[in-house]
Amino acid sequence: MMKFGILVFPGSNxxxxxxxxxxxxxxxxxxxxxxxxxELKGFDVIIIPGGFSYGDYLRTGAIAKFSPVMKAVKKFxxxxxxIIGICNGFQILLExxxxxxxxxxxxxxxFICKDIYIRIENAxxxxxxxxxxxxxxxxxxxHAEGSYFADPATLSSLNKNQQVIFRYSDKxxxxxxxxxxxxxxxxxxxxxxxxxxxxxxxxxxxxxxxAILGNEDGKLIFKSIINFGKGVVR
Amino acid sequence: MKTLAREEPxxxxxxxxxxxxxxxxxxxxxxxxxREPTFTELGIFSVMWSEHCSYKSSKIHLRKFPxxxxxxxxxxxxxxxAIDIGDGLAAVFKIESHNHPSFIEPYQxxxxxxxxxxxxxxxxxxxxxxxxNSLRFGPLQPTKNRFLFEGxxxxxADYGNCxxxxxxxxxxxxxxxxxxxxxxxxxxxxxxxxDAIFKGNASGIGNSVIYVGSKTGRDGIHGVTMAxxxxxxxxxxxxxxxxxxxxxxxxxxxxxCLEAMKKGLIVGIxxxxxxxxxxxxxxxxxxxxxxxxxxxxLVPAREEGMIPYEIMLSESQERMLIVAxxxxxxEIFNTFKKWDLDAIKIGKVTGDGRLRIKYGKKxxxxxxxxxxxxxxxxxxxxxxxxxxxxxxxFLDINQISIPDNLNDALIKLLSSPTIANKAWVYExxxxxxxxxxxxxxxxxxxxxxxxxxTKALAITTDCNSRYCYLDPYKGGVIAVAEAARNLVxxxxxxxxxxxxxxxxxxxxxxxxxxxxxxxxxxxDACRALNTPVISGNVSFxxxxxxxxxxxxxxxxxxxxxxxxxxxxxQYFKDEGDIIxxxxxxxxxxGGSEYLKVIHDIERGNPxxxxxxxxxRIHRTLLDAHKIGLIKSAxxxxxxxxxxxxxxxxxxxxxxKIGAVIDLNENMRTDALLFGETQxxxxxxxxxxxxxxLKNVLEGYKIPYTLIGKVGGERLIINxxxxxxxxxxxxxxxGAWRDSIRIMMNxx
Numbered sequence: 001m002m003k004f005g006i007l008v009f010p011g012s013n014x015x016x017x018x019x020x021x022x023x024x025x026x027x028x029x030x031x032x033x034x035x036x037x038x039e040l041k042g043f044d045v046i047i048i049p050g051g052f053s054y055g056d057y058l059r060t061g062a063i064a065k066f067s068p069v070m071k072a073v074k075k076f077x078x079x080x081x082x083i084i085g086i087c088n089g090f091q092i093l094l095e096x097x098x099x100x101x102x103x104x105x106x107x108x109x110x111f112i113c114k115d116i117y118i119r120i121e122n123a124x125x126x127x128x129x130x131x132x133x134x135x136x137x138x139x140x141x142x143h144a145e146g147s148y149f150a151d152p153a154t155l156s157s158l159n160k161n162q163q164v165i166f167r168y169s170d171k172x173x174x175x176x177x178x179x180x181x182x183x184x185x186x187x188x189x190x191x192x193x194x195x196x197x198x199x200x201x202x203x204x205x206x207x208x209x210x211a212i213l214g215n216e217d218g219k220l221i222f223k224s225i226i227n228f229g230k231g232v233v234r
Numbered sequence: 235m236k237t238l239a240r241e242e243p244x245x246x247x248x249x250x251x252x253x254x255x256x257x258x259x260x261x262x263x264x265x266x267x268x269r270e271p272t273f274t275e276l277g278i279f280s281v282m283w284s285e286h287c288s289y290k291s292s293k294i295h296l297r298k299f300p301x302x303x304x305x306x307x308x309x310x311x312x313x314x315x316a317i318d319i320g321d322g323l324a325a326v327f328k329i330e331s332h333n334h335p336s337f338i339e340p341y342q343x344x345x346x347x348x349x350x351x352x353x354x355x356x357x358x359x360x361x362x363x364x365x366x367n368s369l370r371f372g373p374l375q376p377t378k379n380r381f382l383f384e385g386x387x388x389x390x391a392d393y394g395n396c397x398x399x400x401x402x403x404x405x406x407x408x409x410x411x412x413x414x415x416x417x418x419x420x421x422x423x424x425x426x427x428x429d430a431i432f433k434g435n436a437s438g439i440g441n442s443v444i445y446v447g448s449k450t451g452r453d454g455i456h457g458v459t460m461a462x463x464x465x466x467x468x469x470x471x472x473x474x475x476x477x478x479x480x481x482x483x484x485x486x487x488x489x490x491c492l493e494a495m496k497k498g499l500i501v502g503i504x505x506x507x508x509x510x511x512x513x514x515x516x517x518x519x520x521x522x523x524x525x526x527x528x529x530x531x532l533v534p535a536r537e538e539g540m541i542p543y544e545i546m547l548s549e550s551q552e553r554m555l556i557v558a559x560x561x562x563x564x565e566i567f568n569t570f571k572k573w574d575l576d577a578i579k580i581g582k583v584t585g586d587g588r589l590r591i592k593y594g595k596k597x598x599x600x601x602x603x604x605x606x607x608x609x610x611x612x613x614x615x616x617x618x619x620x621x622x623x624x625x626x627x628f629l630d631i632n633q634i635s636i637p638d639n640l641n642d643a644l645i646k647l648l649s650s651p652t653i654a655n656k657a658w659v660y661e662x663x664x665x666x667x668x669x670x671x672x673x674x675x676x677x678x679x680x681x682x683x684x685x686x687x688t689k690a691l692a693i694t695t696d697c698n699s700r701y702c703y704l705d706p707y708k709g710g711v712i713a714v715a716e717a718a719r720n721l722v723x724x725x726x727x728x729x730x731x732x733x734x735x736x737x738x739x740x741x742x743x744x745x746x747x748x749x750x751x752x753x754x755x756x757x758d759a760c761r762a763l764n765t766p767v768i769s770g771n772v773s774f775x776x777x778x779x780x781x782x783x784x785x786x787x788x789x790x791x792x793x794x795x796x797x798x799x800x801x802x803x804q805y806f807k808d809e810g811d812i813i814x815x816x817x818x819x820x821x822x823x824g825g826s827e828y829l830k831v832i833h834d835i836e837r838g839n840p841x842x843x844x845x846x847x848x849x850r851i852h853r854t855l856l857d858a859h860k861i862g863l864i865k866s867a868x869x870x871x872x873x874x875x876x877x878x879x880x881x882x883x884x885x886x887x888x889x890k891i892g893a894v895i896d897l898n899e900n901m902r903t904d905a906l907l908f909g910e911t912q913x914x915x916x917x918x919x920x921x922x923x924x925x926x927l928k929n930v931l932e933g934y935k936i937p938y939t940l941i942g943k944v945g946g947e948r949l950i951i952n953x954x955x956x957x958x959x960x961x962x963x964x965x966x967x968g969a970w971r972d973s974i975r976i977m978m979n980x981x
Contacts, residue, residue: 010574011482013398017669020685050667052396055482111391113664114657142395142664207666212683212798214672 002229003029005043007073007089009064010035013051014086014206021206022047026222035067044229045082046073048089050142050204060103060145061091070096082126082225083198087143090190090200099193099200100158101150107183111144115215116181118189118203119169122162125192126228127199130220136173137217139203141181146202148184148191158191166190166201240541242273242598249273253280254463259611266605274543274591274598278606281456281509281547282516285774288610291740292772295750298757299767305729306766312433313354313504314424315768317730319794321687324431326360327423329368329695329734329790331773335476336418340385344418345393345479349551351422352397353505356488357554359432359495360424363668364682365394367404367420368695368734368788372413374651374977382416384978389479390420391662396481397488401663402671403680405695408651411703414778419734419771421695421790425684432495434504436518436526436557436583441501443515443526443581444563446570447487447553451536453477454510454549464739464777483552483575490573491554497569499562506553512546514555515581516589520607527590528581530598542591542598557583617750618743627704629824629838636904640876640958643832647873647908648880648966649973650831655885658975672801676885678723678869683798690798692726694791698872699784701840704825706748706785708840710755712912715848716871717791718763722852723867723915725802725859726793728763731756733770733789738782740774748785756787762845763852765791802859804868805886806893811865811944812924813882813893816851817914818937819875821901827872828908843912847936851913854934863919863927870914876907876951876959878916883949884967892963895942897953907951907958918944 004022008015015032022030033040040046053064064070070092077083077098085093093099106112115138120131131137150158158164166189170179180187182202190201205218243249250260253276263271263279271279281287289296301309307324308316314328332347348365355362367390372379394401404421436443454477494500502522504514511533519526530542536550556577558566563579570577584590589606591599602609637643647653660675672690673681679694696717702709718728733756738745760767776783795801806813823829824838858864870878884890899906919927924940931938949966951959 011396011485013396013485013667017667020669051398052482052485055396055480055485057482110388111395111662111664113395113666114661140666142666144395204666207669210669212672213669 001029002044002226003042004045004047005031005033005040006047006049007069008032008034009053009067011052011055012049014049014204017206018047018049021209021222025209026226028226033069035069037069038072040072040076043081045084045225046076048083048085048092050087050089053088053092060088061095064092065096074098077198080197084127085200086204086206087202090202091145093198093200098198099191100154101148103145104147104149105145106147112181113140113142115140116203117169117171117179118166119173119175121164121167125165125196127221127224128165129227130224134173136169136171137220138215139205139218140207141203143202146182146184148188150185155185161194163191163194164188165192165199242541242543245270245273245276250276254284255280259283262611266602266609272599274546275601277543277547278512278599278601281512282606283610287509287513289772290611290613291615291774292749293612294614295753298753300757300761301766301768303764303766306768307428308431309768310770313357315732316358316431317768318428319689322428323425323684324428325423325425325691325792326355326358327421327732327790327792328354328769329419329421329732329788330354330771331734331736332418332420333415333736333773333776336386337416339476340382341389342476342478344386344389346477346551347418347420348390348393349479349481349484350507351420352399352484353507355422355424356491357432357503357505358424358426359430360426361492362399362422362424363670364423364680364693365399365401365421366680366693366695366790367401367418368697369404369406370412370417370786371408372410373408379413380978386416386418387659387662393479393481395664397485398667400665400667400671402665402682403675403693406656406659407699409699409784411784414781415776415783417736417786419788421732423693423792432500432503434518435502435522436524437522438501438559439524439583439585440560441557441583442560442563442579443528443583444556444558444566444577445533445553445580446556446575446577448480448483448550449534449536449576450545450548451550452540452544452548455544455547464775477549477551479551486573486575487552487554490570490575494566494569497565499566499569500556500558502557504555506555508549510547510549511555516603516606518555518557519589519603525584525586525588525590525603526581527584527592529592529594531593532578532580534576534578542593546591615740615746616743617746619747620744626837627839631823634833636902637832640903640907641961644876644880644959644961645965645969647828647831647877648970651974651977652827653873653877654973655971656974658978672798673724673803678720678804679726681724681795681801688797690795690801692721692724692793692795694720695788696720697786697788699786700825700836702752702787703784704838704840706751707755708843709785710752710787711759711845712840712843713787713789714756714759714763715843715845715912716869717789718765718852719869719915721791721793722855723802723804723869724795725800725856726795727856728765728791728793730768731760731765731789731791733767733787735770735772736776736783736786736788737774738777745782752785752787759845762849802864802867804866804882806882806891806918806944807865809945811918811920812940813895813942813944814917814919815914815939815941816855816917816936819899819906820909820911821905822909822911823905826874826908826910828874828904841910841912848913850934850936851915854931854936855915855917858927858930863923863930864917865920866918868916870916872910874908874910880949880966880970882916883963884970890963890967891944892946892948893942893944894946895951897941899953903953903958906953
């Protein structure tokens with residue numbers, strides 16, 4: 001069975017939510033990892049959850065990247081371990097340089113919490129293999145700084161290497177400006193690294209993985225990870 | 235040894251008056267102490283005897299509330315109340331005002347209001363799982379009101395979002411009476427094991443008194459005194475009295491406190507809210523019948539040179555006072571250190587019943603604790619029904635013309651801010667974190683599941699202050715009845731309430747009359763519905779330049795749904811479903827939103843209410859739902875029948891659907907469409923189940939009417955074969971959905 005480690009920074013908020021989904025909905029092993037830990041042992045997947053690490057003071061994720069655990073995360077990534085950063089977790093991955101680009105404030109300059117649609121741009125990843133290309137998922141976003149930015153060269157290399165995993169779309173999968181909730185470049189809602197083992201995404205799959213909450217689309221992301229894990233020898 | 239930065243001033247009559255104390259109160263202090271108070275003591279008395287802390291004008295009236303029944307675990311008097319929700323769990327909740335600071339500095343005022351109510355909940359040992367807020371502003375046309383509205387919303391959002399506690403619901407009304415006095419009432423609910431409730435008790439002589447959280451600064455000094463007087467032109471100069479919030483520190487404080495409680499390290503704990511270190515220390519000692527000695531030179535200070543007076547009166551945020559056994563000190567320090575927080579021993583529990591404040595070795599205050607708590611003044615203020623009351627209750631309905639175009643009137647109502655969709659607000663709140671939110675904001679009530687059980691809680695806040703202005707007794711009754719109706723519409727059984735009583739200056743007999751009447755109304759309704767009052771807050775002096783707000787007794791009510799999957803939503807589901815109105819339509823337009831929005835009239839009598847019928851309708855709906863007969867339910871409230879139907883058609887963004895209604899009523903068409911007759915609920919059932927449903931309704935002998943069918947792309951309302959309303963769903967939606975967003979995007 002796969003074992004998930006969920007990082008806890010001062011100010012992490014979605015750590016409990018991720019733990020709940022992994023442990024009680026998907027019946028996998030899950031453990032919290034305090035940000036002062038220097039090693040990550042025995043984990044197959046690391047989740048960097050959403051929230052306001054260090055109050056998001058200075059800049060989202062800017063202080064969290066100095067936490068001792070981030071060195072271990074880099075090491076873990078280097079060995080090919082799976083890492084998924086959700087919302088503030090994505091912001092931390094960007095600040096830590098594990099993913100390219102940066103986050104700007106939403107173009108409305110306001111926090112936005114609502115359901116949006118994302119289109120799967122690459123279903124051939126450890127995080128999306130239970131989906132098909134161009135499939136549309138409904139998921140909530142909840143952030144004030146989610147407008148993805150990267151320079152043209154970075155964007156073109158992301159596209160070329162199929163590192164764009166999700167784009168904001170309408171219900172039918174059209175990539176339009178009105179379906180872009182925060183002003184992200186090219187409607188980007190999630191990207192991975194070149195090697196494909198690190199995913200950052202702004203929407204919250206852990207918030208839509210149970211029927212009682214009216215939406216189970218998020219489960220596909222976690223099931224993909226588990227599916228991928230079944231084929232991997234540790 | 236530490237010495238003071240400056241001398242304390244001499245006590246003069248003027249100084250005493252400046253502290254908001256009357257001559258009589260000064261005499262009482264001298265009697266209790268046997269001498270003139272010192273400067274520090276004067277400060278302590280002034281905040282503890284302020285209206286905000288002592289409830290001196292309201293106390294005798296609040297005794298009318300029913301506060302007990304078989305599920306009440308903790309009634310009023312602690313940081314928050316608690317009820318038994320089964321499975322060994324209790325729900326802890328409370329609502330509190332932060333009106334005055336929010337007018338002076340909307341962002342910080344509202345943010346720290348949220349911070350304060352969160353601390354009240356986790357102080358009890360409960361993890362906060364839901365926030366709601368009840369807000370009142372002046373109309374959105376003036377720039378100043380948009381500034382206040384925008385600031386308050388982002389203050390609430392930033393604090394709650396950072397804490398990771400979802401803001402799941404609430405209510406917002408707009409009215410001229412709040413132009414210079416917006417109301418910001420914050421509600422919080424937490425859940426904990428029933429046998430693990432912590433209290434604010436300083437028990438155990440010799441135990442350590444420990445200070446945790448942020449450092450103490452000069453912010454917020456005399457915040458409670460400010461909340462206990464009227465506003466005038468100089469009020470903006472009081473901006474330095476408003477505290478500054480730091481939600482990140484509060485998040486750490488939350489986690490550290492819950493961890494220390496779980497480890498069994500804490501004897502008693504209280505938040506340093508209004509009146510800071512003064513109220514927390516004296517109230518904790520008061521409840522335990524002990525004394526407390528504090529050395530203020532040990533209190534972590536944010537600035538240099540603070541004197542005991544300032545340290546005791548500071549309302550710096552994100553601080554807690556803990557009483558613990560001596561041998562647990564070390565472990566407490568370590569727990570807080572893990573979360574990068576200050577935890578410092580500043581004193582001890584004593585057996586002499588005194589609050590002793592020192593700075594190093596020198597004593598600056600020594601007051602019998604009882605003098606601050608039990609002996610605080612209690613007033614039976616004069617009561618007088620306003621002379622103008624008959625005049626404002628007079629309404630000649632024949633003088634009011636029925637609009638030629640009822641479609642236009644409906645569109646106008648739907649786009650008026652009080653009725654319009656509030657997504658512009660709640661999309662700024664993280665309303666989903668903690669993954670419990672089953673019904674998102676915009677529903678009759680918020681519904682959150684309780685993890686590890688099959689249950690869910692429904693929560694709502696409610697108060698129509700125009701009704702209370704026209705008839706404070708009836709307004710109080712309706713506020714409770716409607717809150718209960720909101721819960722029932724989600725399938726929940728109402729359990730208990732908390733209240734936030736916002737009124738004008740209690741020294742005015744007319745205001746005290748409004749207060750007394752409202753409290754009586756709330757009490758009677760709570761008895762009829764078996765929903766005791768378990769916590770609450772009174773906010774007086776909501777007056778600016780002599781103008782009082784409408785009496786606004788906000789009710790926060792909590793109910794339970796035994797099977798979380800069975801929660802009811804308000805919007806119409808499927809083509810062909812039968813629409814039934816529970817209750818009956820009456821010709822009542824007094825005090826309605828329709829009169830205000832269309833005719834600019836705020837007078838008459840609010841609608842009648844029969845609590846007996848109300849309770850029967852609730853039971854009927856819940857029983858019919860239990861056997862699966864109900865597909866949707868929506869409370870009929872502001873804007874009446876036509877607005878309720880419109881919301882049923884358009885409130886599900888993903889699937890809007892029309893309806894055709896045929897009525898046979900003999901009354902004014904405007905009263906029929908827009909009157910606000912109470913105890914009405916709009917429900918739907920599938921055609922296959924309509925006979926079963928009729929049987930249940932007949933069995934309970936409640937009035938009901940089959941009024942039409944769901945379907946099509948228009949809302950059509952006919953009465954006696956004449957067409958009153960015929961509007962496309964898109965037009966209804968357009969008027970309702972983005973009206974506030976459009977107003978706020980104007981600069």
